[in-house]
Amino acid sequence: MNETLKPCPFCGGKGVVFDQEQNDCNYSDFTVECSACNAITAQYLYKNKAIEAWNKRADDKYNELVEFLQNIITISCDANNNENHLVCCKALKLLRKHGVEV
Numbered sequence: 001m002n003e004t005l006k007p008c009p010f011c012g013g014k015g016v017v018f019d020q021e022q023n024d025c026n027y028s029d030f031t032v033e034c035s036a037c038n039a040i041t042a043q044y045l046y047k048n049k050a051i052e053a054w055n056k057r058a059d060d061k062y063n064e065l066v067e068f069l070q071n072i073i074t075i076s077c078d079a080n081n082n083e084n085h086l087v088c089c090k091a092l093k094l095l096r097k098h099g100v101e102v
C-alpha cells in the first residue's frame with residue numbers, strides 16, 4: 001500500500017496520520033491532519049482510507065483524462081490511417097482548446 005502523504009492542499013504543510021483508539025467500542029479512528037494549519041480529514045476505520053482521503057485532489061480526474069489523451073496522440077497516432085488520424089487530431093485540438101501544451 002502506498003502510504004505517501006501529499007502536502008496539505010491548503011498550506012503545503014506536512015500531513016500526519018493519527019490513530020485514535022475508541023476505548024468504549026474497542027476500535028480505532030484514523031485521520032490525517034496537517035501539522036501546520038490543522039486541516040483534517042473525516043474519521044475512517046482504516047488507515048489506508050484516511051490516507052486516500054487526504055491525498056484526493058479535485059483535479060485528479062482532469063489530470064487522468066489529459067494523460068489519456070496525450071497517450072492517444074503520442075502512442076497511437078498513425079497519419080496513414082485516416083480514421084485514426086481524425087481521432088488524434090480531435091484529441092490534440094481538445095487539449096489545446098483547454099490550454100494543455102502538446
Ligand SMILES: [Zn+2]
Nearest residue numbers: 008011034037
Ligand atoms: Zn495545512
